[in-house]
Amino acid sequence: MYPMIDPALADAGLGDAEDDDFDAVESPDALLPDHRYLDRELSWLAFNQRVLELAEDPSLPELERANFLAIFASNLDEFFMVRVAGLKRRIMTGLAVPTNIGRSPVDALADISREAHALQLRHADAWAGKVRPALADAGIEITDWEALTGDEQAALSEYFQAQVFPVLMPLAVDPAHPFPYISGLSLNLAIRIRNARTGRQEFARLKVPPMLPRYVEVRGTSEITRFIRLEDLIANHLGDLFPGMEVLDHHAFRLTRNEDMVIEEDESENLIQALEAELMRRRFGPPIRLEITDDMDDVTLDLLVRELDITDQEVYRLPGSLDLRGLFDLGKIDRPDLRYPPHLPTTSVSFQPGDSNSRPDMFKAIRKADVLVHHPYESFTTSVVAFLEQAARDPHVLAIKQTLYRTSGDSPIVQALIDAAEAGKQVLALVEVKARFDEANNIVWARKLEKAGVHVVYGLVGLKTHCKLALVIREEDGTLRHYSHIGTGNYNPKTSRIYEDFGLFTADPQVGKDLTRLFNELSGYAIEKKFKRLLVAPLHLRKGLIRQIDHERKNAEAGKPASIRIKVNSMVDEEIIDALYRASAAGVKVQVWVRGICSLRTDLEGISDNITVRSILGRYLEHSRIFAFENDGDPQVYIGSADMMHRNLDRRVEALVRVTDPRHLDELLAFFDLAMDPGTSSWHLGAEGVWYRHSEDGEGNPLVDLQDKTMGLIQRRRRARAVR
Incomplete structure (x- = not known):
């Protein structure tokens, strides 16, 4: 790799307001419905679905579509290693509490499993049924060993012997060799073999070397650029690894481990030493997901489940190849025609x-x-x-x-x-x-x-x-x-x-x-x-933003112009969301531009009627945070590092700075105007937390791409300066 102060306080900034003023904000939460948030974990999965939808989009360049498939896979890995792992750890230690929508942790895990299974199947289908054929049509083919000619197989066998065989490490499992440690995110082959001397079936594990190219180019006379997966090449040379053995079967599998960090700090502890110890521990975190190919036999699966101590819910049976992060390697292919047009950043x-x-x-x-x-x-x-x-x-x-x-x-x-x-x-x-x-x-x-x-x-x-x-x-x-x-x-x-x-x-x-x-x-x-001119967390940022939001609410109630615009990566914090609901109910126009998680709902009658939520994903990862308040015609606009999450507002040092130059205010607000324009391609948050993509007008014409448009606007601004 996918945004009121009292005019009397405007010049001094929010930092001059006393805590008593912040505490005076009215909180009529009794008027808000109980089920007013969307589940944050399912909302994250919905974000990754939006990434997947870019990969499925036939209008995008083929190598960019493959890249979005890899981004989806990488995102999902981190989600399991951190969010799912953290939830599972809290359940095991008895520290788990209900989720932000009141679901029990066990039920939340079941919800995540259901949605993640469906998404991973859709991801696999997008590769096999859409992106892989599109690449082939464009002259880049990911082929299988059986489809190669004899000469091509011979050439690849030479490559295997020279470049792959020396670094492979097959590990047998028998009474003298315990089940090996399976590292997190490694791609492996589970191999069943028969000992020719004893006739007994045995098991071996072979790790696909991560330092080698995942896709091996097939050298030949074809005009098409062709590759074979490394694990496919290895699987067709298992006889070289187990001489004197009969290879009965082999299947790919991949394990995800808990890699969340838990650092216990105190003032006397050396943080660096604690981190180094924790990094070592993280390598051996407990398994939380097992991905297998859909053709894996029950004998092999039972062995993996038993030895890895993993539940059926944590097994993901998938068609086709595993670990599509490997598609990042296709980015090395010299086909600029299959990528976004190059963009050279301009100097301010x-x-x-x-x-x-x-x-x-x-x-x-x-x-x-x-x-x-x-x-x-x-x-x-x-x-x-x-x-x-x-x-x-x-x-x-x-x-x-x-x-x-x-x-x-x-x-x-x-x-x-x-x-x-x-x-x-x-x-x-x-x-x-x-x-x-x-x-x-x-x-x-x-x-x-x-x-x-x-x-x-x-x-x-x-x-x-x-x-x-x-x-x-x-x-x-x-x-x-x-x-x-x-x-x-x-x-x-x-x-x-x-x-x-x-x-x-x-x-x-x-x-x-x-x-x-x-x-x-x-x-x-x-x-x-x-x-x-700064709002700083953890002490003053939340209070300052809620005060701004509440000021807009009071302006709306007094018949004054009132609007709130927020651009963030995540909108999760309940206090901020409730303040936005109160503002919306009072008539404030609230626009939220969010890249990832959004627990804010838009389908609460009488509460969120004035709230609009959009999401934009594209060639660049939308990362900036903008907070803009109309303030009765005297806009108060902040930029900075904070997302609307508990960790950002309560457990991090964050800083927002108030932007004061009128030119910069115009630029930031115009950027927001473009994002929220009905003619701009984006995802709209609808009822029940479902996101709907709007990328074409009623006649099938593509809507404006915000990032392409912004590139053009800034380039024109530079040319105008050069002319002067």
């Missing part, structure tokens, strides 16, 4: 150099006016990376402070921080080593930063640091100036090419003071203070 107008030979002065541009960048339409490299690299080499820069949630060890951002520290600047990196599935990488480059002299801080006990903040302190004419960046996405140059995000650069002194205080608290002990 504000950061474009005066001439082709000059390097832009980032600080000068930010002093001139706030700069809002929109990735990946506008380049991350020529904005965020350039900002930090200039800060690292500028002799007037005294200090750099930055949060890092997900990045990579070869990131130019990490290198810029190292360069700055080695140049004698004060550098603080607040590293969140608990970023799920990036823990091991984060530990490696955090230690690399420490060795270079960077002050590395691992955040507050009990809280993840998820906010995206960078602060540069620069001496100018004897005074210190703050240059700030607040983003909605990670400081990761790789994901910035496919994640849609906003970032705000500002030299506003108040934002600089807010960030200085926040960084000091993050490297200290607690988040206590309120802020002027």
Whole structure:
């Protein structure tokens, strides 16, 4: 790889309001129906169904469709490793509580199993019946061993002996060899063999090597590019692995394990050591899903179920090949005609150099006016990376402070921080080593930063640091100036090419003071203070948003213009949802643009009549968070890192910044207008939590693609600047 304050408080920002004001918000929840939420786990599965629908769409390029199948598979793996595993663990420990819709945990697992089984079957059918034939029609064929000519089989046998056979490790299961450990997400062959000497049937397990290409190209004279699956190639050479044995049968299977992290923190514990121990434990987490091919015999299945201690509900019998994450490998095929047209991110107008030979002065541009960048339409490299690299080499820069949630060890951002520290600047990196599935990488480059002299801080006990903040302190004419960046996405140059995000650069002194205080608290002990242009979790963000929502409700009741627009990845938090219901019931127009989970309903008569929910998926992963409130004609708009989930509002350090430049307000609101326009392709949330795709008009013509349209708008904006 798939968004009111009281006018008297507008200039000061929500941070100046007292807690008593927040607590004064009316909460007539008795008027709201009991069954007012959608199940969050089933809503997530509905999101992944939307990903699958992109793969099923014949209007999309063939290799992109295959990529969406791989994304679906990868998403579902993580869902089982984290969400299902966590639910199962809580059931086993007796700590489980009813779900957000009141379902018992055991019933919730049954619901998930039912929906996941249906989705996996649909996923398999999409590959076998739609995408694989479409690829073949386009000249890329995934073939089977039996369909190859003798010469082709001979050539592949040579490849097998030279490149595959040496790394295979068949493991026998008999009285002298216990059932082997099956690693999570590995693809395996379960093999039944007969000992020629004793005549006894035995079992062996063979792991398909994950370091080898999943699809092996068939060399030949055909004009069609053809591949054979690695497991198919191995299966047709089992005789080489078991000489003197009769191979009776073989079947593919795949295991998913619990890989959720449980870190018990206290102030005296070394977090890095605890994480490393937990990462080792995670490799041996209990099984939670067994995928098998639909032709597996009962003898083999019974053995796997018994040895893996797994239930029938956790067995997924699927037609065709397993682990379609392997389709990511097809992305290496040189067929640009079967992909989205290439898009080269443009440099933000504000950061474009005066001439082709000059390097832009980032600080000068930010002093001139706030700069809002929109990735990946506008380049991350020529904005965020350039900002930090200039800060690292500028002799007037005294200090750099930055949060890092997900990045990579070869990131130019990490290198810029190292360069700055080695140049004698004060550098603080607040590293969140608990970023799920990036823990091991984060530990490696955090230690690399420490060795270079960077002050590395691992955040507050009990809280993840998820906010995206960078602060540069620069001496100018004897005074210190703050240059700030607040983003909605990670400081990761790789994901910035496919994640849609906003970032705000500002030299506003108040934002600089807010960030200085926040960084000091993050490297200290607690988040206590309120802020002027920031809303910060866990203490003030939820209260601030509910206050804004309630202010819109009161405006509607007073006959004033009132609307709320929220763009997030997930909308789950019950307090926020209830506040939106109350606003809707009072007549506030509420528009929610959500990529993934949405527990908000649109089918509650008299309650959600004014609520519209849309979802957009495409070539880029919609990732930005926007919160816009009409505020009786004086829009209050925030961007930042927080989703509307319990963890974001209660157990993470998150930050939203209020956008004040009228040009930026217009840009953000126009972006929202385009997303919610009936002429834009999107999914609409309907009754009972069912999503309906709207991609064509009444005459069968395709609706506007928001991401293509945004690309064009930003390119035209750059050309207009060049003409001037």
